[in-house]
Amino acid sequence: KAGVTQTPRYLIKTRGQQVTLSCSPISGHRSVSWYQQTPGQGLQFLFEYFSETQRNKGNFPGRFSGRQFSNSRSEMNVSTLELGDSALYLCASSYLGQQNGYTFGSGTRLTVV
C-alpha cells in the first residue's frame, strides 16, 4: 500500500516568488491536512480539505492557500514568499479527517532566499 507522496522533496525559491506543493494521499483517504514545521514554531496546522472542500483552517495569512482535486490529491500554494516561509511542509492523509488514522508524508523542504 503506497504511503503519502509529497512532491517535490526540496525547493529553493526567491523572496516574492510563489510556490506550489503537491500531496497525493493514501488510496481511499479523502482528507488531506497540511502542516508547517519549523525549529522555532514546531508543527503548525495550515488547513484541511475533504472532498474538495476546505473544512478547517489554521492561523496563517492569506498568502497560504490550498485546494483538493476530485481524486483527493491536494496542492498548497504560497504566494509572495518571505524568508520566514522557509520550512518543512508536511501533508497528512486520513480517511475522514477525524481523530485517528493520520499518515504523514516525508514533506517538502522549502528554502526561501
Added chain:
Amino acid sequence: QQQVKQSPQSLIVQKGGISIINCAYENTAFDYFPWYQQFPGKGPALLIAIRPDVSEKKEGRFTISFNKSAKQFSLHIMDSQPGDSATYFCAAIMPGGGTSYGKLTFGQGTILTVHP
C-alpha cells in the same frame, strides 16, 4: 487554550534505560492524544495513542500514562535502544467536526538520543 506543552526539549539515555517525555494540555475539549516519532528526513509516524478514559496504554516497549485531573500525559520508552533515537511529539485533537477537522495540536518535540 490550544497549547500542548512538552518537556524536556532533549533527552539523552543509555541503551537499556527508560526514556520519559511529558506533556501537558490546557483545553479539556481534547479527547484523543497521539504520540508521533519522527526521524530525520521523514514525516512524523504514529507511535501510540490514548483517550482520557484510560489511565495507561502499553504497546510493546512504549507506554502512555494519562492523568486526566492534572491534564498531563507522558510517554515511557522501556529498554531504550539506539534505534529509538528520534524526535518525539505529543499531540492532541478534539472530537470530530468543525474546527477539529484534520487539526492535530502538537507539542514542541523532544529530541531523544540513546547512547549504545
